[in-house]
Amino acid sequence: MQIDLRTVSITPLRQTFNHIADRIGADKAASRYIEATMDVQANANFHYRPTWDPEHEIFDASRTKVVMADWYVLKDPRQLYYGTYTQARARMQETAEADFDFVEERGLAEGFDDSARRTALDFYLPLRHVAWGANMNGASMCAYGYGTAVT
Numbered sequence: 681m682q683i684d685l686r687t688v689s690i691t692p693l694r695q696t697f698n699h700i701a702d703r704i705g706a707d708k709a710a711s712r713y714i715e716a717t718m719d720v721q722a723n724a725n726f727h728y729r730p731t732w733d734p735e736h737e738i739f740d741a742s743r744t745k746v747v748m749a750d751w752y753v754l755k756d757p758r759q760l761y762y763g764t765y766t767q768a769r770a771r772m773q774e775t776a777e778a779d780f781d782f783v784e785e786r787g788l789a790e791g792f793d794d795s796a797r798r799t800a801l802d803f804y805l806p807l808r809h810v811a812w813g814a815n816m817n818g819a820s821m822c823a824y825g826y827g828t829a830v831t
Contacts, residue, residue, distance in 0.1 A: 716761035741826045751827030
């Protein structure tokens with residue numbers, strides 16, 4: 681049996697989705713960030729209003745005092761969407777773990793005197809509550825925010 685391999689050039693019929701082409705032009709290719717964030721906010725066909733807030737829809741721009749004609753003018757300069765965000769966070773976590781391993785392997789923490797260690801613990805340990813608060817703030821933004829670039 682013989683298999684012939686050849687290169688075939690396929691011309692795409694379009695560069696991107698129609699709702700993206702309406703914003704950036706039909707002849708321009710969209711990045712993954714643009715495709716993941718533009719015009720994907722649910723804004724129609726809601727079956728019920730939330731029981732905890734019946735004067736608003738589930739996704740409702742009137743929940744915020746910020747008023748915008750177009751919610752998609754907000755763009756992240758880092759172009760983070762779910763995939764790139766989780767990859768960046770994973771790299772940050774790996775770096776932090778490598779830093780801790782570096783300190784532990786070399787016994788650098790033992791070089792601190794007790795008063796310096798106590799000062800560091802008294803200062804840095806409560807910052808976990810700041811991180812927790814920031815996480816809760818982000819979760820609230822995702823739950824009640826409007827516009828894909830924001831949430």
